[in-house]
Amino acid sequence: MIVLNYHELVEASPSNAWCLTHETFDAHLALCKDRLVSPQWFLEHCPNPKASRTGSVLLTFDDGFLSDYTHVYARYVKTGRIPGFMSFIPVDFVGSPGRMSWEMIEELGRNGVAIGSHGMAHVDLTTVSDVELSRELTVSKSMLEDRLGQQVTLFAFPYGRFSRRVWDAALKAGYTHLFTIQLGYHRGFEPFLYSRLCLTNRMDADYMRQHVRDPDAMRGVAWRVSTRLGLYRQLMRWRHR
Template structure:
């Protein structure tokens, strides 16, 4: 399976590289076709050891932008264009200009959109103190679960940055699926890590088309050599020990 990562969608000119136009997003949907799956289907397939071979695509959105509600949900989910998506929320940002309110997030949750945590203040978890790490992981989870009335097992590392210390803390907190930003199929070198391709407005349709055809095509020689020799997982575990 392949996981795509987006941020904000706009009708006008993008204000930063991670902001895409709705027109560009529609072109991405056309490339994905009927390969799109709901978060619920994705999570079920995560328990399948052969899931990497499944020709499916999951959409995820980070940072709780208003366009998750007005654009992705309002324009594409409600009319059946896409089966759903995952929205990762930095709790401190809720209700800020350009971000969703709690009422919007709760409506998405009730509609079957998977809500995950993106921490409290969207900070790099590899460089925070133990108390800050606890706040980012545990407090964000507690607040989201209190607002939604359900467990929140999904977490996306801000900036895609992670470490063994950070993921162990996340697992102890009760998260079961940890999302980062890396090339390749969804399975990382640990079973609880999930790779995503972060789409920017500097990537053209051909780039996404190639990724959908072969998500490992963008990886370098070191990955290809270590994978061929069966050493990739061991090397990454040493790196993040």
């Protein structure tokens, strides 16, 4: 299973490294469209090790940008060109310039898009107090659930940063699937933790082609050895904060 992570999509002139053009996104989709799965399929099959090796691809988007609704949803989901995606919302940003409104988020949630929390203010959760950590996790969850009328069990760590303290708090808050951008892609690091490839505008079609073909080959020797030996998992268990 390969989980891709996008942010804002624009017509031209990306404003930062994590902002991609429509053209680049189209090129990525062309390379993995036959492997795309819906969020519902992912949630049903992700615990299955055999399913995780099929090369299936899940699309996720962070930060609640307007392009989730105006481009990805309107152009691809509503027309049936993709089977849906996950959208992770930092609640404090809802309705601000360039971000989706609550009405847009609610429409996505009714139509094949899985809505998850990205916290309240998009802060590094490894640096905040226990009280602030609890607020970021629980208040964002309850606000999303109130608006959507359904449980929200997906959470993406802002900046991909997490620790054992953070994931323990997220699980305690009621989240069942936690997403990061560390490690590149899912290898069963923990049964509740899923890694994603964070796409930047330097990752062109050739990069995506190689990644989809063999994600391991896109990682260095140190990463492959540490993954095989489970070193990263032990480090996170020792690192409380």
